[in-house]
Amino acid sequence: MNLNVMISQLASGMVVSIEIFFVTLIFSLPLGLLICFGRMAKNPVIKWITSAYISIMRGTPLMLQLMVVYFGPYFLFGIQISKTYSLIAVFIGFSINYAAYFAEIYRGGIESMAVGQYEAAKILGYNKVQTFVHIILPQVIKRILPSVTNEIITLVKDTSLAFVLAVSEMFTIAKQIASSQTTMMPFVVAAIFYYVFNLLVAVVMDKVEKKLNYYR
């Protein structure tokens, strides 16, 4: 197999990896905020459920969670699993896992806010939603950005875990080529791909951080 063929095969895997990356972010970032609200809720039942959720999501391997999401419908409800479900299962598994981490990052940011900001907002008549959306959240985003960047960089590398459900993302294809052609070349290409991807993430997040540097 010449290098061009190999790279074109790997490229189709890259597209899937990038897809997993963006779908996970799009769903886990808002879902994390929702879970964070549950975690900070006054209602003890909601608080307990979300705490347990976060604990399980952070306490077990993502690979295992992917398998549970994939095989769960069959073993729990006897639903026949179609082949196309594997990619959906990856999206779901990644999103609910990353949401748990983001929830804790949000919580850290929200709890670091001085109570004076809430009091000033209350005196000025902002309601709870306005206070959160216009006063608290923008400041929280600035504070949590470095931790969020960390998670996003981990996510780039974690997309390779989708191989466990035989989703043909970058790493799955690299492994297939490597074993059929007995060459390490696909892994070299894979390494470069992940590194460059993360370099881009770092550059973009740095830009965002600089953009939010207009205040302290």
Add this chain to the structure above:
Amino acid sequence: MQLFEMKDIKKSFGDLDVLKGISLTVEEGEVLSIIGPSGSGKSTLLRCATHLETPDSGEIKQSGEVGLVFQNFNLFPHFSVMKNLTDAPIRVQKRKKEEVFRQARELLKKMGLEDKEKAYPYQLSGGQQQRVSIARALCMNPKILFFDEPTSALDPELTGEILKVIKDLAAEHITMVIVTHEMNFAKEISDRVIFMDQGVIAVEGTPEVVFSSENARMKEFLGKFHQGMSD
């Protein structure tokens, strides 16, 4: 006209009775100062009056909006000076943008901050930040403006500029209730002074009456204060 009334306000935190039945009224155009030792309940009284705390019992009657100037300013750091002043009037009070901006510019001019419209709070000195926060409170057109130790977070040099601003407001007959440790200022500016001690109003009256009171706690408090001054 009476703008504000508190009747028999009680508030405790756990076993600690901070307010043990406070009643007071504020008349339109009046400047009322609240003085007293730390832990006497001054700040809690102000926080009850501005609804930051809910009293355990008692009654609060007010006509119209109340404003509060915090000891630590509590400006919104991600908003420019202008947005700090205008966001709530526009978003909360749903007033017209042009009108709010006009009023905000006038207020900034009055505070000597007309060139700071676009600045962010971190770029300002403590005294400037406190003037912005006073302007922010005024931009809401409150009926009464409460001050919670407005100069306590400032060094002595900057204290003067804030006291001058408050003096100017008093000259415009803006109704104000000021918790302060600045005795000379309270004496000079107030129509009425309240001395609080251990959760009750111990002495109340005109500055002349209160500062020459024979109340033992008041004398002790002023004695400590004068000692502190001569140190």
